Amino acid sequence: MSTQQETTTTTSKGFERFDPTFTTNVIKSIGPKTDPRSRQLMGSLIQHIHDFARENELTIDEWLTGVNFINTIGQISTPIRNEGHRVSDVLGLESVVDEIAHHIMTESGETPTSSSILGPFWSPNAPFRPLGGGSIIQDPVPEGGQVTLMHGTVTDLVTKKPIPNAVVDIWQASANGKYDFQDPENQTDNNLRGKFRTDENGEYHFYCLHPTAYSLPTDGPAGVLLKLLDRHPMRPAHIHLMISNEEYKPVTTQIYPSTDPYLVTDTVFAVKPDLVVDFKPRKGDPKATLDLEYNIILAPKTLKGMGKSSTSTTIGLEPRL
Template sequence: MSYFTEENSEAAVINRLGDDVDPRFRQIMESAVKHLHGFVKEVEPTMDEWFQAIQFLTATGKMCDDKRQEWILASDTLGVSMLVDAINHRRPDGATENTVLGPFHVSGAPVRALGENICLDGKGAPCVVSGTVTDENGAPIAGAKVDVWQTNDEGFYDVQQPGVQPDMNMRGLFTTDESGHYHYTTVKPLPYSIPTDGPVGELLVAMGRHAMRPAHIHYIVSAPGYETLVTHIFPKGDPYLDSDAVFGVKESLIVDFVDEGGSTSARFDVKLKKVG
């Protein structure tokens, strides 16, 4: 029997894993323990500093409910969400790139007809977004589901302003036609701050970072036989493209929003990767 010491701390914990533990779970826990203990040995936190870390974890959990996920926000702002996403969505050249889901997706978005307006509060400059969903070779995909959502013109998602915004404001689920085409009406997106009223906001301040996201529209595009795509589109020229608080920008997702005189238009074509 080997008792716990500073020198053998990793081994002491890992050796407690049972013999019948799932192999993948064992791999994950062994690595987690090694990295966590290595981190502690590298920075040598004081007892007060470690208690501050515990308080951060506790406060982050307390901020989570069915409308807000502070842990996703923490993962996003530390770049972990984008790294996990990149590892799990390595796509061939030509297929549309993924980016982070974000903490404000809501299932059950209202089914809308092509061209319908997702802006229910009447605020903001009108914008028409259109495009075609195809496979990697450019063959159109009819019946693809295009789930879109964004903030309103004041920079808030509907779930952040219950009772202020209409339910399901700035959300819609569209289906591509026989030629794989989709289009909908919305408002031109604007940059906004991620929530800073919780522990993640305090962490960003401590790190000397801003909390701004470049303007964007969220997408989930799915079709039978194809990998589901989770992504954004970003207007070209946005001042926060190079410093997105959640590291979500990819060059291929930057899109021209064309001034149409009182309104704007944008085109975003999607190429899905076949499963297998």
């Protein structure tokens, strides 16, 4: 039985409490030059917003609180702080869109590497770095940082063959839980960021840091929302990856250490079981103390059953400038 309070639309004498044609008229006001997809999305949005207001009998004060909350999101956002993206993540919306966009399975039940949310910290400006001995650690290793050799093979979901010349784009926070552009006092631009191309055997390898759990910034609307919902702001430690090749469906994902205490309660709901990995001790390498093998599987673009692309270029926006 649903616990949600039902809202009656008629009085005891049969009179309508709300104008039954109002929402329809608002949707019908969408002009003829509106493209079909925008018409579908905005019509549905209007319908759901109006239904939400009626079902919950939204008060004027509550509506104004919501309007002010949206205004604050815009006011606090900057080219390096995407608060709208962060609030979307706290509400779980990006994870839902990610699930819709990346759903594929072969006839034998096999799936490619799971996707995960992009998050607000990706940069289009990360440079390509050399594969042999390459590293995304461009500054001195921070206090508490554990250098890791990360390596693996990128393969085809269908043929199982390695994929040469695939681009592995990686970014992560430093040991203090901050990304380069959040931390100009301690990090240079593009520290802990880089792109690598797989070799003829589909292999990649580079040095990075064991990731660190961190708190979302709580000094803005996302923090207000988390406090209202009695939730913590912590993200489990993770490394971001974006893997692409012109003949394959790109995958954006995150991987998480199996020992992290926030795996089950990730505040942006992005953890998936097959993205949890084990870091192991590395011996005989003066550059690293840990080893991480992570193999990646891509699906050919010709394989059916895909969702719609979820790249940031869909609507012409970049996650950050």
